[in-house]
Amino acid sequence: MSFSVDTKNELARLEPEKKCCMLAEIAGFIRMCGSIRLAGGGKFHVILTTENPAVARHFKKIIKDYFDVDANLEISQGTALKKGYAYLLNIGPEERSEQILRETGILMVREGMNVISDGIYEGLIKTKCCRKSYLRGIFLGAGTISDPEKGYHMEFVCSTQTLAGDVKKLINSFVDLHAKQVQRKKNYVVYVKESEQIADILNILKAHGQLLKLEDIRILKEMRNKTNRINNCDNANLDKTLNASEKQVEAIRLIEKKKGLGFLNDKLREVAQLRLEHPESTLQELAEMMDPPLKKSGINHRLKKIEEMAGKLG
Numbered sequence: 001m002s003f004s005v006d007t008k009n010e011l012a013r014l015e016p017e018k019k020c021c022m023l024a025e026i027a028g029f030i031r032m033c034g035s036i037r038l039a040g041g042g043k044f045h046v047i048l049t050t051e052n053p054a055v056a057r058h059f060k061k062i063i064k065d066y067f068d069v070d071a072n073l074e075i076s077q078g079t080a081l082k083k084g085y086a087y088l089l090n091i092g093p094e095e096r097s098e099q100i101l102r103e104t105g106i107l108m109v110r111e112g113m114n115v116i117s118d119g120i121y122e123g124l125i126k127t128k129c130c131r132k133s134y135l136r137g138i139f140l141g142a143g144t145i146s147d148p149e150k151g152y153h154m155e156f157v158c159s160t161q162t163l164a165g166d167v168k169k170l171i172n173s174f175v176d177l178h179a180k181q182v183q184r185k186k187n188y189v190v191y192v193k194e195s196e197q198i199a200d201i202l203n204i205l206k207a208h209g210q211l212l213k214l215e216d217i218r219i220l221k222e223m224r225n226k227t228n229r230i231n232n233c234d235n236a237n238l239d240k241t242l243n244a245s246e247k248q249v250e251a252i253r254l255i256e257k258k259k260g261l262g263f264l265n266d267k268l269r270e271v272a273q274l275r276l277e278h279p280e281s282t283l284q285e286l287a288e289m290m291d292p293p294l295k296k297s298g299i300n301h302r303l304k305k306i307e308e309m310a311g312k313l314g
Contacts (some may be wrong), residue, residue, distance in 0.1 A: 004145045005052065007210045011140055012054035014206055015062065020306035021133035022066045026122045027104035029059055031163065036101070036116060044101060049086055055140050056087035069095040101273025120166040135170060138207050145198065148217040154198045155191040164188035174204060245279050248303050251310035252276060258313050264306070271302040
């Protein structure tokens with residue numbers, strides 16, 4: 001299963017501790033994946049749709065616990081375009097659908113008329129615990145997280161710009177979170193891309209198992225990146241050493257051809273012969289081969305002197 005599905009499965013095993021948080025979570029879920037149909041006589045039929053069976057069972061239970069309503073669960077097979085199954089929770093007028101819509105802040109009264117709102121009802125998210133629960137409901141309804149091995153991306157797909165703005169505002173009400181918003185075709189997407197912020201959101205949602213997995217992956221990726229940087233640095237240093245050695249050997253060969261190595265004094269000749277015998281060695285390694293050993297700067301000074309002499313001969 002995907003990281004996103006595993007996260008929802010973990011959250012679906014949690015039960016809100018307070019009644020207010022239970023209502024906030026139900027409201028967030030209905031807001032994101034609920035549809036409302038007229039049932040005649042001004043009554044309403046609510047359908048909650050999810051592709052995750054654990055999520056469907058979770059909300060069937062907490063709706064029963066809070067409203068004492070037994071939502072009817074149906075399973076619908078996917079289409080050729082969208083395979084798999086959809087799980088539908090049906091709440092009709094006889095299951096007090098109107099009461100549920102009013103308490104979740106979705107069905108409002110304006111100028112004496114019933115109106116379906118398209119944002120988040122502020123009365124449900126006055127406390128921090130309820131904000132966390134509402135966000136959990138939103139994620140279970142329409143949230144996704146990419147595989148952290150491939151990249152860091154969490155998003156919430158919203159049907160209206162107003163809802164997206166409210167979801168963004170809700171996320172950003174938590175310390176150090178900075179969600180962004182973009183339009184994608186007919187939908188509005190609220191997203192977070194930084195790994196630290198995604199980790200913070202998982203902690204807020206109480207997906208602690210998935211948070212640990214994310215942290216493990218982050219650590220491993222950082223270790224791999226550090227190893228790659230070290231290897232790249234080592235390769236660059238090796239290339240630099242070989243290029244310098246090649247120039248030094250060319251200079252020595254030129255002196256040998258035109259003047260002979262006897263042209264060099266004893267100190268320079270010793271270093272020249274050592275370089276010819278060990279063209280792949282670093283300056284430090286050459287310095288340690290000398291008898292007595294020299295400092296790296298001493299070897300470098302003598303080789304520079306040889307290159308200068310070869311330059312005058314060339």
